[in-house]
Amino acid sequence: xxxxMKSIEEMTQALRDAGIRVTRQRAALLSVLAEAxxxxxxxxxxxxxxxxxxxxxxxxVYRTLSTLESQGVIQRHQFEGASARFESAETxxxxxxxxxxxxxxxxxxxxxxxRLQAEIAAELGYEIVHHRMELYVRKTSDS
Amino acid sequence: xxxxMKSIEEMTQALRDAGIRVTRQRAALLSVLAEAxxxxxxxxxxxxxxxxxxxxxxxxVYRTLSTLESQGVIQRHQFEGASARFESAETxxxxxxxxxxxxxxxxxxxxxxxRLQAEIAAELGYEIVHHRMELYVRKTSDS
DNA sequence: AACTCACTTGCAAGTCATTTGCAACAAGAC
DNA sequence: GTCTTGTTGCAAATGACTTGCAAGTGAGTT
Numbered sequence: 200x201x202x203x204m205k206s207i208e209e210m211t212q213a214l215r216d217a218g219i220r221v222t223r224q225r226a227a228l229l230s231v232l233a234e235a236x237x238x239x240x241x242x243x244x245x246x247x248x249x250x251x252x253x254x255x256x257x258x259x260v261y262r263t264l265s266t267l268e269s270q271g272v273i274q275r276h277q278f279e280g281a282s283a284r285f286e287s288a289e290t291x292x293x294x295x296x297x298x299x300x301x302x303x304x305x306x307x308x309x310x311x312x313x314r315l316q317a318e319i320a321a322e323l324g325y326e327i328v329h330h331r332m333e334l335y336v337r338k339t340s341d342s
Numbered sequence: 343x344x345x346x347m348k349s350i351e352e353m354t355q356a357l358r359d360a361g362i363r364v365t366r367q368r369a370a371l372l373s374v375l376a377e378a379x380x381x382x383x384x385x386x387x388x389x390x391x392x393x394x395x396x397x398x399x400x401x402x403v404y405r406t407l408s409t410l411e412s413q414g415v416i417q418r419h420q421f422e423g424a425s426a427r428f429e430s431a432e433t434x435x436x437x438x439x440x441x442x443x444x445x446x447x448x449x450x451x452x453x454x455x456x457r458l459q460a461e462i463a464a465e466l467g468y469e470i471v472h473h474r475m476e477l478y479v480r481k482t483s484d485s
Numbered sequence: 486a487a488c489t490c491a492c493t494t495g496c497a498a499g500t501c502a503t504t505t506g507c508a509a510c511a512a513g514a515c
Numbered sequence: 516g517t518c519t520t521g522t523t524g525c526a527a528a529t530g531a532c533t534t535g536c537a538a539g540t541g542a543g544t545t
Contacts, residue, residue: 220512220521241503256524261503277422279474282502296463299471307466312458316477319450320439325479328442331422332475334459336468363492363541384532399495404532425531487545494539504529510522 207233210272217270227251228263232273238284238295238304278304278333294332305336350376353415360413370394371406375416381427381438381447421447421476437475448479 207229211221219225227248231239239247245260264285267273274288278297284304296305312332320327350372354364362368374382374390382390388403407428410416417431421440427447439448455475463470 215513218521222512222522224523254524258504258525259523262505262522265504277420279420296466296468298468305466305468307462309458309462312455315452315455315458316475319452320477320479321482323439323448323450324482325439325441325448325477326482328478328480330475330477332459332473334463334468334473335471336463337471339464339467339469358542361492365493365541367494397495401496401533402494405493405534408533489542489544490540492539492541494537496536498533498535500533501531502529504527506527507525509524512519512521514519515517 213272214270219266219270223252224248224255224259225263225266227255228260228267229272232267232285232287233289235286238276238286240282240284242282244285279335294334296334296336299335299337356415357413362409362413366395367391367398367402368406368409370398371403371410372415375410375428375430376432378429381419381429383425383427385425387428422478437477439477439479442478442480450477 207226210229210233211226214221214225221229228244230251231244231247235244235247241260241264242257244264245255245257248255248260264273264275268275268285272288273285276284276286276295278284278295281302290306291308293306293308296307297303298305316330317327350369353372353376354369357364357368364372370391371387373394374387378387378390384403384407385400387407388398388400391398391403407416407418411418411428415431416428419427419429419438421427421438424445433449434451436449436451439450440446441448459473460470
């Protein structure tokens, strides 16, 4: 049992503790999400989950994604002009760069920016509940 | 003729130069957008435009907003869990804070953050095409 | 001012991603 | 194993836009 499976065990237990049944479909999605190194959208997750649960319906995928999101197990990202994409929430906080040519998503983090954001909000009398920062980028062509 | 009307004149001329007819409905929307101090969505702009052009259809509003956006005359913002909101593009670049309790949108800008963003992208071999930074905030309750 | 005609509009119908009603199912507590 | 109540699959519904089409209209041309 590797690291990955272990964390799935933990997640399923957390769900059970929250009174949420761990059905085959939910377990499949949990597993697919844990193994995903990218940021798949619902139809793609559906496709991947079908390997474990043939016949799983897309609506169940959507429903499960919402459930998992509200349990804080996964995160939903709505990038420009695209359908929602998901990722496991086990990772540390980070923001995203989206390659506008390929659609590839690159993660990054900057404490300095986060600090500045908090500062700016505080100056105006606000505290940050959460934020969203996306850089739409293109590979530098300085060949 | 005040400042505001002048800029509308300029915008309409720019549109005409781009081969885009300045119809009553487009002129009305241009005016409504120039006068808007907030960030209205399409139905709200439709409501406001009806004062000048009774019977203007919502689809025309949507169509016009897309046209104006592609002409760079206005900007479209897609905040979390809400329909698109628009603002005149005449202002300087800025980002947004959204009060999660009221939906109010506050504008802000930070050269330091922008510089850091460019730096981060450059380090990874990218250049920023455009970005989106939204702070979802709540009024500090340190009464 | 009248003419022309490609660009626009209003309306109804269509998209698309996502959500929901409902009857058949199936976790998991007992 | 039995039972309850949360879940699922399917089809239909949503919500925010978008689009096809026939009628209408800017604005350059005469």
